[in-house]
């Protein structure tokens with residue numbers, strides 16, 4: 001029986017564990033405690049930290065292949081593990097691009113992937129010059145370590161930029177504000193055998209920089225969705241992907257613009273559990289242990305997913321679980337995490353004959369959990 005090691009024990013590892021049960025695959029997770037979401041779902045815990053080589057080696061010794069659920073393992077350590085003869089999926093090249101937004105832009109632009117103008121700098125004069133050239137506001141981003149909009153700042157003027165940059169000794173990835181019409185994400189899976197599957201492009205909606213809702217089909221022309229699909233396949237080849245990767249793209253008046261990679265299962269792929277022939281989690285396992293991939297295609301005309309997050313006062317919407325479950329057609333997923341403001345605690349997926357029906361059902365269930373009347 002194959003054993004897969006996951007660095008991280010959160011909800012992505014938990015849903016991978018769920019998929020592992022039907023395949024008869026064992027999952028060992030590297031995490032800090034027995035209350036982690038994946039451990040509570042039956043994965044074996046290997047206690048340790050994601051950024052400590054000795055801990056990674058302990059995990060690798062227990063499993064056939066090491067994979068990731070977050071960006072907290074420096075790519076250099078993955079390289080060291082691989083050099084020691086352990087199987088690592090993704091490899092260091094792909095992982096590095098998922099960890100470093102500037103590196104991803106540099107490498108992918110060199111291969112002809114469309115990226116917005118950008119500069120990596122901590123120098124205020126250079127930021128002001130960039131703003132003068134491309135126009136304010138600008139987006140300043142921490143090139144590494146950011147997620148859910150933490151590490152992204154919209155700055156409206158040189159004064160605001162000065163305020164942000166003065167307090168920091170790091171470089172920022174600086175971009176113009178892109179006139180985004182839609183945000184898309186394409187999940188792509190590539191196996192140790194070189195087999196590739198790309199999911200249909202989904203549309204994502206952010207709130208305060210954090211993914212709020214995902215739906216499919218995306219509300220873009222079919223040729224735009226196809227172009228996104230093709231771009232993701234090209235990037236999977238370019239980075240020599242093994243495992244699952246999300247490619248985040250902006251749709252603008254001038255076409256698609258690359259935003260970022262997440263080289264692991266991703267929030268934008270959760271609806272694949274109900275909506276697709278094979279979920280991103282099952283395909284991630286299949287890919288990393290060299291089993292044939294399952295079809296990524298939609299089994300339903302449309303689907304939508306809405307994240308369930310902790311209330312502003314730290315309250316847990318799942319205290320009203322019964323109210324959410326009372327909404328017909330909604331599938332609830334609870335991660336077993338302690339509530340904190342804005343923390344992702346679970347999600348709701350709904351499928352339907354149209355995207356409007358699916359979105360309405362999912363929104364209604366989330367409203368019921370929160371205790372609001374659905375819009």
Ligand SMILES: Nc1ncnc2c1ncn2[C@@H]1O[C@H](COP(=O)(O)OP(=O)(O)O)[C@@H](O)[C@H]1O
Pocket residue numbers: 139141146147148149150151152175176177178179180183206209210248259260
């Ligand atoms: N240059 C930009 N112009 C306009 N909106 C942006 C820009 N960069 C990011 N955003 C918005 O902020 C969100 C989060 O940015 P992203 O770089 O994807 O950070 P994270 O790693 O937190 O997901 C994006 O999904 C998008 O809505």
Ligand SMILES: [Mg+2]
Pocket residue numbers: 248260
């Ligand atoms: Mg993002």
